[in-house]
Amino acid sequence: MPAESADTPAPPPPASRAGRNLPAAIATGVGLGIVVVLSLFLVKWVFVLVVIATMLVAVHEVIAAFAGNGVKVARTPVYAATAVVPAVTYVWGPVGLLAATGLAILAAIVWRIRRGYEGYVRDVTATAFTIVYLPFMSGFLALTLAADDGVARIVTFILLTICNDIGGYAAGVLFGKHPIAPQISPKKSWEGLVGSLLLQAVVGALCFAFLLDAPWWQGVVAGLILTVTATAGDFAESAIKRDLGVKDMGTLLPGHGGMMDRFDSLIPNAFASWALFTLFLGAGAVF
Numbered sequence: 001m002p003a004e005s006a007d008t009p010a011p012p013p014p015a016s017r018a019g020r021n022l023p024a025a026i027a028t029g030v031g032l033g034i035v036v037v038l039s040l041f042l043v044k045w046v047f048v049l050v051v052i053a054t055m056l057v058a059v060h061e062v063i064a065a066f067a068g069n070g071v072k073v074a075r076t077p078v079y080a081a082t083a084v085v086p087a088v089t090y091v092w093g094p095v096g097l098l099a100a101t102g103l104a105i106l107a108a109i110v111w112r113i114r115r116g117y118e119g120y121v122r123d124v125t126a127t128a129f130t131i132v133y134l135p136f137m138s139g140f141l142a143l144t145l146a147a148d149d150g151v152a153r154i155v156t157f158i159l160l161t162i163c164n165d166i167g168g169y170a171a172g173v174l175f176g177k178h179p180i181a182p183q184i185s186p187k188k189s190w191e192g193l194v195g196s197l198l199l200q201a202v203v204g205a206l207c208f209a210f211l212l213d214a215p216w217w218q219g220v221v222a223g224l225i226l227t228v229t230a231t232a233g234d235f236a237e238s239a240i241k242r243d244l245g246v247k248d249m250g251t252l253l254p255g256h257g258g259m260m261d262r263f264d265s266l267i268p269n270a271f272a273s274w275a276l277f278t279l280f281l282g283a284g285a286v287f
Contacts, residue, residue, distance in 0.1 A: 044145065133267065
């Protein structure tokens with residue numbers, strides 16, 4: 001048999017059963033984790049800048065996906081909201097979050113008029129959806145961080161959301177046979193969901209007991225609820241991609257796709273975790 005030509009390209013790394021390049025995905029996840037940890041423990045408010053930078057990339061991906069389907073999102077109000085909403089929220093709390101989001105949507109309604117009436121409702125609806133889906137939801141991370149024990153709350157939020165992916169991935173690869181919603185996300189199984197529930201319940205109990213000095217059972221409840229909201233976030237992003245006809249939102253993160261493909265479960269959990277922390281631990285800060 002003739003020797004393989006030196007010009008023959010090397011085959012791509014094999015994907016895992018979950019459909020991703022696992023080594024690249026792990027390396028990317030570790031790198032992102034290092035950035036988050038440094039931002040939290042060096043200077044607290046730097047984490048808000050990390051959130052803003054991340055959301056700006058995610059917003060760009062969503063706008064591009066809409067544009068590929070002829071939907072013209074009002075870019076300037078959306079980008080402005082993405083930069084302003086988390087910062088204003090960190091300083092002025094819930095009032096800042098609501099006021100900045102409301103102003104951004106109002107600005108988008110006015111901004112889009114200059115393009116005429118054709119497609120106006122479609123474009124404004126997509127713009128408002130983008131503002132609420134990303135800048136508004138990310139504002140709850142700023143609310144969480146602003147609490148007196150905000151760093152511990154953010155670490156708990158991140159650990160629980162990561163454990164949703166780890167538990168679901170491991171159980172899905174090993175035991176997954178029954179898809180939850182095959183038309184939307186065929187690789188997500190009921191067995192994977194059980195793995196996420198179990199791991200998040202355990203990690204939630206440990207985080208609440210040792211990081212937040214709260215009853216362990218509250219951590220179990222938080223873990224179970226955040227499993228549901230994180231999984232819903234995964235399915236929501238999958239539905240968006242299928243509706244818009246894209247496989248991945250971007251290519252920025254090796255092994256993951258785009259920023260939206262990595263943080264789809266974090267978006268609803270930003271609100272859900274803030275609500276749970278506030279319910280169980282109190283607001284933790286006076287704005």
